[in-house]
Amino acid sequence: MHLCSWLHLCASRYVHVLIGRVLLISVLERRHIFDHTFAYSCMCADGYAGYNCEVNPDECGSSPCMNGSTCTDMIDAYECTCGSGWSGGFCELEVDACTTQENDCDVLRAECIHVGAGKHECVCHPGYETTDGAKNCRTSQECSSSPCMNGATCIDGPCTYAACVFQWSCVCTNGWAGSICEINLD
Numbered sequence: 001m002h003l004c005s006w007l008h009l010c011a012s013r014y015v016h017v018l019i020g021r022v023l024l025i026s027v028l029e030r031r032h033i034f035d036h037t038f039a040y041s042c043m044c045a046d047g048y049a050g051y052n053c054e055v056n057p058d059e060c061g062s063s064p065c066m067n068g069s070t071c072t073d074m075i076d077a078y079e080c081t082c083g084s085g086w087s088g089g090f091c092e093l094e095v096d097a098c099t100t101q102e103n104d105c106d107v108l109r110a111e112c113i114h115v116g117a118g119k120h121e122c123v124c125h126p127g128y129e130t131t132d133g134a135k136n137c138r139t140s141q142e143c144s145s146s147p148c149m150n151g152a153t154c155i156d157g158p159c160t161y162a163a164c165v166f167q168w169s170c171v172c173t174n175g176w177a178g179s180i181c182e183i184n185l186d
């Protein structure tokens, strides 16, 4: 008969339930010291398993993290580290980039459209055009192609931030009519 060493007992911090005879109770170490000829069992805390509570089961084994995220096993828990564009405890939620600082659309003259996890597109309001994916929109320059005929004056339509009321029009010289002053009245 001999006393068990600490290493022969349950993993530290766990409750020792002695099946056999208690030789003495260590108040200082808060454990029982027992006769090794008798069996013992361990009552594991949540998140531990094994005869001596020495096993940390892998909570990532059931692949709880979604959408390509990384699972980190912890004690009776796991943690998902989401990839770009995903959020939530399981990375199950698409990030709406239009509601984040990722939104780089023209604040006043473009619409941000959510098109997938962390992805967005910018579209200029009607009557506006862009050369940089609607990060900046400007009123369309219809008059630059000189659509008005016979000496008419081309006028870009008035715009609000929401839209241009009409995009352009022609002011004809005397004797001409039509939307582009193409009709000779004389």
Ligand SMILES: [Ca+2]
Pocket: 047, 056, 057, 058, 059, 073, 074, 075, 076, 077
């Ligand atoms: Ca674990």
